[in-house]
Amino acid sequence: MLLSTLLQSYVTMDYARAVVLGVASVVVVTALVSGPLVPGVSLTQERDVAYGTGNVTVAEVQFPDRVTIERASFGQDGYYLTVPPATVRFSTLSGSPTMVYRLAIDELGYTRSTVHFLSESVGERYEATIQSDSFDENELTNETYHGTVGVVVEDSRSRRVVAERAVTVEVVG
Amino acid sequence: MSADTVQNRRFHADVRSSAWVTLRSVLFGDRIGLCLFLASLCLFALFWRTTVFITDTYTLANGLYSLSNGNVFLTEAVYGPGLNTPGAEEYGGSVIARNYGVLVLSLPFLWGLEALDAVADLRIALVALWSLVLLALIVQVGRLTERREVTAGGAVAVLCLFVSNVAIARPMDPAPHLHALQLFHMAVAAFAPVLLYRLVARLHTVRTGSLAAVLFVFGTPLAFWAAIPKRHVVTATVVLGVAYALYRSRTAADGVLVSRPLAFRSLSYALVGLYAWVHAPEALLFGVVLAVIDVPTAADNRPRTLVVLATAFALSLVPLIVTNTLVTGSPLRPPRLIAAAGESGARTVGSIATSGGSGRGGAVLSPPVVGLLEAGATPLVVLFRELLVGARALVTDPIDVSRTFVRSGTFTTSLNQSDGEAVNLSLLESAPLLAGVAAVVPVLQTWSRPKSLTGRTLSAARVTDVYVTLTAVCVALLYTSRLPIHAQVTVRYLFPLFPLGVYLLVRLPTVRRVLDAHWRAFCWTLAAGILLGGQLVVVAVAVGVNGIGAAFQLHALLSLSTALALSAWALTGRTERWSGRIGAVLLGLATSSAALFSILAAVEYYALGDTHALPMVRALGELLRLV
Numbered sequence: 083m084l085l086s087t088l089l090q091s092y093v094t095m096d097y098a099r100a101v102v103l104g105v106a107s108v109v110v111v112t113a114l115v116s117g118p119l120v121p122g123v124s125l126t127q128e129r130d131v132a133y134g135t136g137n138v139t140v141a142e143v144q145f146p147d148r149v150t151i152e153r154a155s156f157g158q159d160g161y162y163l164t165v166p167p168a169t170v171r172f173s174t175l176s177g178s179p180t181m182v183y184r185l186a187i188d189e190l191g192y193t194r195s196t197v198h199f200l201s202e203s204v205g206e207r208y209e210a211t212i213q214s215d216s217f218d219e220n221e222l223t224n225e226t227y228h229g230t231v232g233v234v235v236e237d238s239r240s241r242r243v244v245a246e247r248a249v250t251v252e253v254v255g
Numbered sequence: 256m257s258a259d260t261v262q263n264r265r266f267h268a269d270v271r272s273s274a275w276v277t278l279r280s281v282l283f284g285d286r287i288g289l290c291l292f293l294a295s296l297c298l299f300a301l302f303w304r305t306t307v308f309i310t311d312t313y314t315l316a317n318g319l320y321s322l323s324n325g326n327v328f329l330t331e332a333v334y335g336p337g338l339n340t341p342g343a344e345e346y347g348g349s350v351i352a353r354n355y356g357v358l359v360l361s362l363p364f365l366w367g368l369e370a371l372d373a374v375a376d377l378r379i380a381l382v383a384l385w386s387l388v389l390l391a392l393i394v395q396v397g398r399l400t401e402r403r404e405v406t407a408g409g410a411v412a413v414l415c416l417f418v419s420n421v422a423i424a425r426p427m428d429p430a431p432h433l434h435a436l437q438l439f440h441m442a443v444a445a446f447a448p449v450l451l452y453r454l455v456a457r458l459h460t461v462r463t464g465s466l467a468a469v470l471f472v473f474g475t476p477l478a479f480w481a482a483i484p485k486r487h488v489v490t491a492t493v494v495l496g497v498a499y500a501l502y503r504s505r506t507a508a509d510g511v512l513v514s515r516p517l518a519f520r521s522l523s524y525a526l527v528g529l530y531a532w533v534h535a536p537e538a539l540l541f542g543v544v545l546a547v548i549d550v551p552t553a554a555d556n557r558p559r560t561l562v563v564l565a566t567a568f569a570l571s572l573v574p575l576i577v578t579n580t581l582v583t584g585s586p587l588r589p590p591r592l593i594a595a596a597g598e599s600g601a602r603t604v605g606s607i608a609t610s611g612g613s614g615r616g617g618a619v620l621s622p623p624v625v626g627l628l629e630a631g632a633t634p635l636v637v638l639f640r641e642l643l644v645g646a647r648a649l650v651t652d653p654i655d656v657s658r659t660f661v662r663s664g665t666f667t668t669s670l671n672q673s674d675g676e677a678v679n680l681s682l683l684e685s686a687p688l689l690a691g692v693a694a695v696v697p698v699l700q701t702w703s704r705p706k707s708l709t710g711r712t713l714s715a716a717r718v719t720d721v722y723v724t725l726t727a728v729c730v731a732l733l734y735t736s737r738l739p740i741h742a743q744v745t746v747r748y749l750f751p752l753f754p755l756g757v758y759l760l761v762r763l764p765t766v767r768r769v770l771d772a773h774w775r776a777f778c779w780t781l782a783a784g785i786l787l788g789g790q791l792v793v794v795a796v797a798v799g800v801n802g803i804g805a806a807f808q809l810h811a812l813l814s815l816s817t818a819l820a821l822s823a824w825a826l827t828g829r830t831e832r833w834s835g836r837i838g839a840v841l842l843g844l845a846t847s848s849a850a851l852f853s854i855l856a857a858v859e860y861y862a863l864g865d866t867h868a869l870p871m872v873r874a875l876g877e878l879l880r881l882v
Contacts, residue, residue: 098403098410102394105410106387109417113383117375125379126426155799156808157664158677162801211880214801216676 133199134236136177143245144169145231149185151217153255160219161253163194165212168233172206179237183210187229187251190221227251277511284453286399287461291452291468293392295445298472299481300385302857303441303868305427305434309742310335311342311353312433312484318352319361319432327351327581334433346583354486355578356532357439364442365435378427381868386417416871423870436484444481444488448472450495451754454502455761458716466770466777467761473781474688474846475753476745479853482868486534487750493530494726494751497523497545498719498758505554505715517560520549521567528571532578539634540729542568548722552713638733645732652736659738659746663811676804678744678860682752684811685745685852687818688845689756690825694765697828720762727755744856766842768830773839780840784847785854792851796881803860806881810852817845855881 116125146166154162165185184195196212210233232246283289307313313335321330328349332338342353352358371380390413397406448468456464471477480488503509504520513519527545531538550556579585649656658664663681683690713721734748760766770777792813800806821841830838858867858876867873 096403098397098406101407101410102390105414105417106390108414109383109386109390112417112421113375113380116379117373119374124376125421126376126424152801154802154805156805156812157662158802158804158808159664162805164801216802216804 133178134180134241135238136179136200137174137239138172138176138179138181138200138235138237139174140170140233140235140244141173142171143233145245145247145249147249149229149231149249149251151222151251151253154216161217161222161255163212163215163217165194165214165231167209167211168231170208170210170233172204172208175200175204175206176202177237179235181208181210182234182236183212183231184234185212185229185231185249187227189224189227222253225253227253280510281512283449284456286395287456287465288449288452290392290395290399291465292445292449293388293395295448295472295481296441297385297389297392298478299441299444300388300868301872302478302853303437303482304857304861304863304866305430305437305868306863306866307334307433308483308861308863309485310340312436313340314342314352315354315358315436315484316430316433317343318355318358319365319436321352322358323362323365323432327355327578334430351582354533355582356529356574357436357484357486357489359532359574359578361432361435361439364438365431368431368435368438372429372431376426377429378424378870379421381427382417382420382424382870385869386413386420389413389416420870423874425870425873428866433484437482440484440488441481443492444477447477447488447492447495447754450492450499451758454495454499454719454758457502457506458719458762459767460771462774463761463767463771466774467757469778469781470688470760470842470846471754471757473785473850475686475757475849476747476750476853477753478850479745479856480747480750485747486537487747489533490530490537490751491754493526494541494723495754495758496526497541498723498755500526501545501549501722502715502719504549505718517555517563520553520560521564523549524564524568525571528568529574531572532575535575536634536638537730537733539638540733541726543635543638544722544726544729548718548725552718552721554712641736642729642732645735648736655739656735659735659749662815663739664808676802676807678804678807679739679741680745680807680811680814680852681739682746682749683818684814686753686756686849687814687821688760688842688849689752690818690822690845691760691766691842692756692763692825693822694763694825694828695759696826697765698763716762720759723755723758727752727759730755763825765825765828765830765838769835769838769842772830773836776836776839777843780843781847781850784844785850788844788847789851789854792855793879793881796855800881806855806860810848810855814845814848814852817841817848821845 112125114120115123145168149163149165151161151163154160163185165183168183170181179200181198181200182195183198184193186193194212194215196210198208198210200208227250229249229251230246231249232243234241234243236242279286279289283292307316313332314329316334317329317332317338317340320333321328324330329338329343329352332340338350343350344353345351368377371377371384374380375383390410393409393413394406397403397409448471451471452464452468454464455467477488477491500519500523504516504523506516508514508516513522523545524542527538527542530541553560658681660682661684663679663684664677730751731749738746738748761770792810796806796809800809821844824834824838824841827834829835858872859879859881862876865873865876867876
């Protein structure tokens, strides 16, 4: 009698309820499996920590012709530095080396660089960027400045400058 | 025998379900309230970044660390550069934290996290928790709509989201005290839309109540601040709780467990008392406004009633008094006084009061009574002076005031101190839908002054309106003279103005009529504004903006333009046919503009090192590289 009641309740249990219970149990069991109760299972991918190691050879770097310092828009005062990306071609790339794309404007005593963390998934061609930066109006006296852009890589062998070039920095607006 | 067993099981199930229904109606009102709570929690978790956003959070996290080890003073800088982070204060040779109420109430969350950490990988556990809350929401929505397809389809969608999140999950940096604080704030913040819904649903309809909650969640920066351990979302929940309790204290007994008007009246005072444990100066303001409005308008002020209220208030102050005694050795001195300006004011006022007291009342009153009166009166005088200073700033500094309320732009006091970016929006730029309050003008034009004010008792709704309006005005005055300052993003000091403003907005007949008649147009505009408008904004930021300040100001101008259009419509006060539909669309646009800012700020502008709690949100942030 009891058994038949139980069976009946299973048969009539509506399918939506079954789906909900199923999903809930998958979620809970997955969480438990990820924990110390089940040793040896890890569901989170550890990020590569040993940056600046491996091996990288740069075949070619294409720098932008022109770097601009443009007046900011929408009610933000001052100027923003915009450095177009540099295109870097690798002939070899393994491990997790780092690459720095940098700009120096000697007249302003200014340098800015952005670090890029490379890995094999990057491919042969990479667009390196420099994060924008803001300038005060009174910092800028000239209409153009002489700047230098460069790319530095670091791998297991060494840290070295692979390309460098002079650019004109134009103040616009 | 077997029949009996079955009957017993059914009986237990009934008891269980009725206990659940009681709990649900006490906490959330009804099933829609519960849905709003769960939906808000899920949304806030999307915005959750598991790191420090404002440096004084270090103080709170270290405070919770010390407290969890049984120490009210800060013992060790587990978080941040040291113990002297903003918000920490030295007292008698020891360093104390702030917002002790928040710290104590976060302890259960800390224990919960530690328990989770013991049985599961914390990142996976949080993803699982989020999925389960979403699943609960789906089940409740399924019950509301009475459709199995909704439940089953939703559950499958949850499973997909869970699997995708786990697939790209990374380990979490351990910071249990910080995460406990963030979870506590999210939980408290999720009650704010529920309370607004319950209040408006009782005043009007369930639909208006639900729409008010939608306006609040999407149209103000609530979601942005929910997971940030600052007091602001707690303040919002408290003022809404007080408004709700005040309203219920003037309507007939109703509901389960807590039903009597006097119980609700006591609750309103108790909430204020409890909030003093978090931030005493603001609680003082709320308490004064509450007493000024409640006592003269109450139908029953018999001594017995007042004793009940005083007892409830006194009991709610016990945690504060215990904390003060532990920290400063004096039950009355709060660990943090109103501000540097207030403190100096207090000293002068105190000395004047002493000379006055010895001159006249000293002979009648015994010295301890004079001391007690002084201790009670001094903060009141300070508060009153602060409000006056704020009112004077309206006249003397109209430009600063307009920068706080209308248009921010670039100016030195609001710039981010480190890099000169204009990243602090004004009130209207943060919540453009508040411009709809302009619909009060047509109401006032047709308002006729009642013949006599004597002998009239205000209705429950009017009392609540007056309380909300006065609180909003006083909060604005309290901070006007100090604003704008840096690091407030969306004028967070005036955060209570967001929920109070939304309440006042839906109380206006023009807005309510439009929401009621054209809620579909509103909802579709909101959805399109976020999903389609969001893509346009992303493109505009990617193409036309090269710094975070300019991005913020783009959002500011976008919001202001929707605010301008909305206020123009609201001033006409017209709701018939096309004007009504236009009003609904404008409300939807203003709401989505604020939502877009919150979303992009949390996902992109302040990604804080891509520390989003949910892996899918982190991946979206990494995919978008805008500024």
